[in-house]
Amino acid sequence: MFTNYLKVAWRNLVRSKWAGVINILGLAIGITASLLLFMVVQYEMSFDKFQSHYNEIYRVVSKDKYPDGYDYNPGVNNPVPDAIAADNLPFGEVVPVKSAYNTQVNIYKDATEVGIPDKYEIDYTFYTTPDFADLFDLEFASGNIQSLSEPNKIILTKTTAAKFFDNWELAENKTLDFSSGLKLTVGGIVEDIPDNSNMFFDMLVSYQTVRSNPRIFDHDLESWGSLGSDNQLYVSLAEHTDVASAQAALDGFTKKNFEGRGNSEKSLILQPYKDIHFDQQYGSISGSVTRLSTVNTLVIIGLFILVMASINFVNLATSRAIGKGKEIGVRKVMGSSKAQIIFQSFGETFLSVLIAALIGVMGATLLLPFLSLIADVPEKMDFFQPVVLIFIGILIVALTLLSGFYPALVISKFKPIHALKSKFHQSQVGGVSIRKALVVVQFTIAQILMISTIIAIQQMNMVQDADLGFTKDHVYYIEVPFDSEDERRIEYFKQELLSNPSVVSASLASDVPASDNNSLFNFYFDGKSEDVPFPAFAKFGDEKYFETYGIEFVAGGPYQASDTIREVVINETMAKRLLIEDPNDAIGKQFRLGIMREWATITGVIKDFTVNSLRDEIRQLVIAPKKDFYHVVGLKLDQNASLASIADLEQSFEKTYPEQIYHGYFLDESIQEFYESEQKLALLFKIFAAISILISGIGLYGLVSFMISQKVKEIGIRKVLGASVSQITFLLTREYFLMVLLAFFIAVPIAYWMMERWLENFAFKIPFSTGLFVVVMICSLLITGLTVGSKAIRSALANPVDSLSDE
Incomplete structure (x- = not known):
């Protein structure tokens, strides 16, 4: 039975090629966009979940209260790790992690260390203790974590070791030089840390190295006044200890050691490790930090696009129902039940969604390498992950039900006598009001994205052109040791x-x-x-x-x-x-x-x-x-x-500096890097605003097709009675302009609220202007005029003899 439904569905699809192409195109665009957005959201939500102690790790962060505000720092004062361990607070592991970025490593190929060495720059270096492996998962290819109990020992990832010594298997026990003057011996090799980690590193150096070289690191372990974001502390709770009691113990420790020091009221706070990736206040030690609001925005945009694509399908499928009237009438006369008619309709929807999904998967696969240009994701991502395949399956089922329910319900209610004569009342094909409401929803979404896009572009233009109070043009700076x-x-x-x-x-x-x-x-x-x-x-x-x-x-x-x-x-x-x-x-x-x-x-x-x-x-x-x-x-x-x-x-x-790697930058370019994530979000708005306009145009075309098909004879009669082309065009288009205006007035407060939340991230921000909203309204009306007007004019020019000959 199901095979028969699909065969008939395929024949109907082939028979109405143009409508089928438009339907599938709209769905394919929506599916492609949603798949790419899902890849971004899934990546952001996956950070550090591969860690076996993901829910058990806490970071100790610092909060200083001043009379006029607060200062937040992800680090702790230098003596804190040793003092916590000495006071036997209710923690299992106490692991200090001192970070260094862009560390230069020199490798001498000549054992006599004569000549200029090979110079390398490493992004992330952590100085820590052997207890690091008790909190964070490490897979050793050679050596072991205990090498970090000795000074001047280092553990490399496989990629870093291969970079230094061509083959990672040759790295253990080799010596390398830091540009600071340290000579370190390789004590082990670990597998590379996944990109989706906020504890990403290239090298681990023993914390004893810091203790042994306080002048090199400018790190006084007795200085309670020294606080830097590079000196962080990670802990686990002792057995049978809850977070509240551990925090209470930490509060007592803070009062004991900081009361009366400095000019602030100090707090040390336990921050769950799982919260770090979305925490803009404290940030992470490495890896990227993303606003949870940004992830939620991407989810909302994805849902918007899918809803718009489904609305298109509903409008076009219902419009096509009139052309299938005789088929439905024959089926009902031959004994088909309402359930069979519904299943047949769902079969057609499923086939369209399946074809659109295949096109969407191919489109997403082709576009995936470019995703890093508009989102903070790796350049190489595995598309065919189990979670993505599950999402595709859920998407196909959801779109089939969402897009197919209403057309199936409409078709199943056809009366055989009306269907065979192709005579329908508006209520028999579902009524126009529902489809009008759906188009209003579409244009509301499109205009929300259009307004958001313009505000994002204006804000980034303001940032780019703002007077920063100093000269940034023609300024070049060089970093030196x-x-x-x-x-x-x-x-x-x-x-x-x-x-x-x-x-x-x-x-x-x-x-x-x-x-x-x-x-x-x-x-x-x-x-x-x-x-x-x-x-x-x-x-x-x-x-x-x-x-x-x-x-x-x-x-x-x-x-x-x-x-x-x-x-x-x-x-x-x-x-x-x-x-x-x-x-x-x-x-x-x-x-x-x-x-x-x-x-x-x-x-x-x-x-x-x-x-x-x-x-x-x-x-x-x-x-x-x-x-x-x-x-x-x-x-x-x-x-x-x-x-x-x-x-x-x-x-x-x-x-x-013959032994150093050169780092030179133009100041204006480095300032632009501050806003890289905002620039990408603005570009994302542009792309999806364009997609929403395209899908809205397709949906509007579907509704116009339906409406005009209902008024063919009316148009013919009006022409016979002397109505001009302009009068008929105005009659057919005026209500669509009213729908777009209604959508605009719904979209404005929603878009205003959304972008107000986004602009809260900036101390300096653009004011909202009436002109901005007027531009969006005019653009929407122009799009409507082009979409509706072209179809209306063609109908108004049609020969009335053809439209009345079937009476």
């Missing part, structure tokens, strides 16, 4: 660069004006011995920092050349928070960071500039000279600088 106590290569390198005719000015600094780096310090002001009740964000740079980056002064000027902090510059926000109304009144005031012994003098107040990204508020900032912290050389280039000029800069670097 820190000078040791007995060398001054960085100053020599700066002078070497200044001899290049393309370099206008040069500055040594700890950081460029805008980056993801944050250094916070307690500080004192105006000779008072009490800490100011909020921290200072600090950057360190020489006296040319302001000239090189085009930072403007509102009062005073830059400090004199110095290797240590004798004078400082603050920004407008710092002056305001210190209750200095006139910036000129700040000049000459005394200022002392917590790391300083002597007071320094404020020489100038600079105009506020964006320290991080436009997602963040302007922060209270101090800039001071301190040579020990310099590892960035910023260059203001001549406007005529070329690629050859950049090549000359690289040659100067290699001459000064």
